[in-house]
Amino acid sequence: MSKCRNCKIEILDRTGVCPLCHCVVEQDGSEREAAYPDVGIREKRFALIIRIYVFLAVMAEALLVFINVNHHKGIWWSAITAGVFIYIYLIMKIGIQNDAGYRSKIILVTIFSIGLLFLIDEVAGYRGWSLNYVLPAGVIMLNVAIILLMIVNWRNWPSYLLFQLFCILCSIFPIILWKKDVITKPFLSEIALAVSVFLFLGTFIIGGSRARAELKRRFHV
Structure with a gap:
């Protein structure tokens, strides 16, 4: 919001000059809240978190499969960990789907x-x-x-x-x-x-x- 000291008015538009006297206006540092905020920002942040999680999960599962194959061949417990990683991923995807x-x-x-x-x-x-x-x-x-x-x-x-x-x-x-x-x-x-x-x-x-x-x-x- 801007103020014109000459006309004693407040100007809601983002402008550098007064529309009446064309003098330079002063900024008071306050901003109007957007009537329609960008609701997609929150989903984009969650999408980034999910991508980071997928990368870490793939790396962790690859390590667990390596350990399972080389040291514990009796039971394929790495399939369970893969299922847990996938389960968490699906839950996260469901959580951000507002539709x-x-x-x-x-x-x-x-x-x-x-x-x-x-x-x-x-x-x-x-x-x-x-x-x-x-x-x-x-x-x-x-x-x-x-x-x-x-x-x-x-x-x-x-x-x-x-x-x-x-x-x-x-x-x-x-x-x-x-x-x-x-x-x-x-x-x-x-x-x-x-x-x-x-x-x-x-x-x-x-x-x-x-x-x-x-x-x-x-x-x-």
Whole structure:
């Protein structure tokens, strides 16, 4: 902001002379805040941090693979460290993606977590705990997240019906694996399916006309 001592006025424009008397103005050192700040600066900084992390992760993983190959050939634990590095990278990418909704982020984080634990189980000799317990537990956690989100955002609770249908589909997947003899202990998978179905039915029945209207709007019927 500038001031003209001759006209006794303040000038908001960035100019060196007064528009009235054309005398040189004085700067008071204050600047107007931009109405629309550059929101991309924060994302660019995070992108730089991610690139630095990728470089360090690649260097570290290369060293760990070298150690694994030359000194510990019994188990490929370096695959687990690679999975951890990738997991952290994906979490960081999700964190800076403002265009991705929180529901999408919750789903992706859950999928990545299950995938990492499955990798650990596989590298360690595969004892089946990742599919028997972790997979259905992830579905149950998604349902718990839905309940909490519906409580927090209770005015917009019908929007979570589609999320609940997604959980039902996810809970059917472990049942299919059980029928294919991939999952050997289906107890938690059955609980996950029951929780998903009952949560959807409860929301649909209690929601009444608002729930039916939301489903019609989502599926264009």
